Amino acid sequence: MSYKLRNASPEDMNSVLDLIRELAEFENQPDAVEVTVNDLINDGFKEKRSFSVIVAEKNNEIVGMALFYPRYSTWKGRSLHLEDLIVKKEFRGKGIGTALYTAVLKYADQNGYKRVAWEVLDWNKVAIDFYLSTGARVFDDWRVAQIEEKAMKDYLKKTKS
Amino acid sequence: MSYKLRNASPEDMNSVLDLIRELAEFENQPDAVEVTVNDLINDGFKEKRSFSVIVAEKNNEIVGMALFYPRYSTWKGRSLHLEDLIVKKEFRGKGIGTALYTAVLKYADQNGYKRVAWEVLDWNKVAIDFYLSTGARVFDDWRVAQIEEKAMKDYLKKTKS
Numbered sequence: 001m002s003y004k005l006r007n008a009s010p011e012d013m014n015s016v017l018d019l020i021r022e023l024a025e026f027e028n029q030p031d032a033v034e035v036t037v038n039d040l041i042n043d044g045f046k047e048k049r050s051f052s053v054i055v056a057e058k059n060n061e062i063v064g065m066a067l068f069y070p071r072y073s074t075w076k077g078r079s080l081h082l083e084d085l086i087v088k089k090e091f092r093g094k095g096i097g098t099a100l101y102t103a104v105l106k107y108a109d110q111n112g113y114k115r116v117a118w119e120v121l122d123w124n125k126v127a128i129d130f131y132l133s134t135g136a137r138v139f140d141d142w143r144v145a146q147i148e149e150k151a152m153k154d155y156l157k158k159t160k161s
Numbered sequence: 162m163s164y165k166l167r168n169a170s171p172e173d174m175n176s177v178l179d180l181i182r183e184l185a186e187f188e189n190q191p192d193a194v195e196v197t198v199n200d201l202i203n204d205g206f207k208e209k210r211s212f213s214v215i216v217a218e219k220n221n222e223i224v225g226m227a228l229f230y231p232r233y234s235t236w237k238g239r240s241l242h243l244e245d246l247i248v249k250k251e252f253r254g255k256g257i258g259t260a261l262y263t264a265v266l267k268y269a270d271q272n273g274y275k276r277v278a279w280e281v282l283d284w285n286k287v288a289i290d291f292y293l294s295t296g297a298r299v300f301d302d303w304r305v306a307q308i309e310e311k312a313m314k315d316y317l318k319k320t321k322s
Contacts, residue, residue, distance in 0.1 A: 020235045032236045034275075039238050050233040069233050072211040074181045074245050075193045076309070077200050084235050102320055105313050114195075117307045128304070135312030143289070144303040146278045148237070151296030152266050159263055 003063065003096060005103050008053035013040040015062035016053060019086040027121060051083065054103050056096045063091040066100040068107075071117065079115035080108045101134070119144060164224065164257060166264050169214035174201040176223035177214060180247040188282065212244065215264050217257045224252040227261040229268075232278065240276035241269045262295070280305060 008016060017037050024033050043050040056064035064087035071081045082104055087097045108116045120127050120138065128138055147155070169177060178198050185194050204211040217225035225248035232242045243265055248258045269277045281288050281299065289299055308316070 024236065029236075035235060035238050043233065043239060050231065050239055067233075067235060069231075070211065071232065071242060072204065072228075072230050072244060074196060074228060075185065075190075077196050078204060078211055081232060083233060102317070105308065105317055109310075109313055109317055114310045115307055116313065117305065119303050120306050122302050122304050128306075131306050131308075134308065134316045136306050136308040139305045139307070141283050142280050142305040143283050144278065144300045144305065145281050145289075145292050145297050146276055146300070147266065147292075147295065147297040149270075149275045152270055152277065155295045156263070156266055156270055 003056050003058040003094075003099075005054055005056050005099060008044075008055045008065065010041045010045045012053070012055050012062055012065075013037045013044070016040060016055070016065050016067070019062070019065050019088065020084065022088065023084060023086045052107075054100060054107075056087070056091075056100055058091070063088045064096045064100055066104050068104055068116075070113070073115055073117075076114040078113050079117060080104070080113040082116055082118035085118070098130070105134075164217050164219040164255075164260075166215055166217055166260060169205075169216045169226065171202045171206045173214070173216050173223055173226075174198045174205070177201060177216070177226050177228070180223070180226050180249065181245065183249065184245060184247045213268075215261060215268075217248070217252075217261055219252070224249045225257045225261055227265050229265055229277075231274070234276055234278075237275040239274050240278060241265070241274040243277055243279035246279070259291070266295075 014037055017040060020035065021033050024030055044053060051067050051069040054066045055062050066082060067084045068080055068082045071079045073079045085097060085100055105116060120131065131138060175198055178196065178201060181196065182194050185191055205214060212228050212230040215227045216223050227243060228245045229241055229243045232240045234240045246258060246261055266277060281292065292299060
């Protein structure tokens with residue numbers, strides 16, 4: 001099977017959003033995606049880019065993508081975060097995910113990033129086994145915490161009074 | 162007890178690195194910190210800033226800090242990551258950590274970030290209970306994965322051949 005990897009352009013953001021929605025469904029959160037195509041274009045391709053995307057293309061169709069951006073480790077320094085690595089269901093098991101993952105590591109290595117980090121669901125054993133096989137570590141004792149816009153505003157209101 | 166919060170300056174990076182090292186010891190990883198004062202100054206205060214820091218100061222001494230930077234959620238959009246929230250041991254329990262946390266949420270809210278995310282050790286119940294009390298969520302089923310520079314280079318070498 002032949003496919004090519006390339007940097008995404010604004011015109012790809014429709015397909016990228018489809019992939020984001022497909023992943024949200026896989027993770028049982030189909031309604032969680034609030035981002036729009038316009039957000040992706042504005043945030044990914046304007047002067048101050050919030051992220052970069054590599055897409056996998058086959059017969060002019062986007063069949064996978066990796067979305068990443070810089071982070072900062074206070075232990076190691078400049079690092080990269082792989083926010084999403086997605087391959088369309090019918091194109092999985094063909095090495096496209098591995099190729100995207102490898103492309104992100106190559107980008108990190110070539111640009112002097114000291115670490116690449118990401119998050120994985122604990123029941124996604126196939127993914128975890130793959131990551132471990134590449135030399136990555138998966139931490140059992142760290143928990144991800146998040147506060148969303150509404151909760152944030154509620155907290156700030158409460159704190160002020 | 163009176164203290165003030167302010168944006169950090171390059172001159173604070175010595176104290177900030179001390180706090181980073183104190184946290185690494187608390188997390189049983191005293192040798193993990195490879196970052197230097199020069200790294201922090203270069204990465205935090207040059208043209209392309211990798212992070213921002215708010216420090217808590219008491220009698221001209223830095224007693225706490227919060228270090229954060231932008232991320233991107235493909236579900237919510239522009240978000241903020243709180244990499245470190247540290248208060249010197251002898252100054253804990255006095256509201257300084259809460260004040261720093263609140264300052265970061267305020268910054269996020271005022272700058273249009275849709276989410277603030279961070280990581281917490283699963284045995285740090287005091288921290289987790291505090292975060293939950295503010296309206297944050299702590300996810301049991303996500304795992305943090307990382308690949309470090311050396312493992313990355315090894316993997317890329319193996320993949321090429």
